[in-house]
Amino acid sequence: MAEEKELRIYDFLNALANKTDLPYDKNIAPAFMLCIWLSHDSELIEMVNEITPYLGTLPDHLIYQYFFKRIPKGRRFIKWIPKEKLDKKVEEEIHNLMVKYNISYIEARKHIAK
Numbered sequence: 001m002a003e004e005k006e007l008r009i010y011d012f013l014n015a016l017a018n019k020t021d022l023p024y025d026k027n028i029a030p031a032f033m034l035c036i037w038l039s040h041d042s043e044l045i046e047m048v049n050e051i052t053p054y055l056g057t058l059p060d061h062l063i064y065q066y067f068f069k070r071i072p073k074g075r076r077f078i079k080w081i082p083k084e085k086l087d088k089k090v091e092e093e094i095h096n097l098m099v100k101y102n103i104s105y106i107e108a109r110k111h112i113a114k
Contacts, residue, residue, distance in 0.1 A: 012025075012111070013038075015036075015068075015107075016071050017074060017075060017076045018073065018075070019073045030060055031060040032065070037080070038078070040080070041076060041078050044071065046071050051066055
């Protein structure tokens, strides 16, 4: 018996682009993650913006079907933009600000950037 491959979000993105029949599983590819990934493609950004206001109200499988019907068939290369790495001195400075002023990481990082 051949073992089934464990599905990942990339499989669902490929199914959307290639129009292959893959039963949707919201635990592997929740709608908000699909929106995040698809928004990295400049051709699809408008489509993602149309459905984003309904993320909290529509079931995930309907959003998946929306993308399945609307995305044109064809190969896509969607590159994930990695998190910017900071050097250790900057990270230490951010940590010190967080502790000293009891502020969040994002607030401390904003003050470091200024």
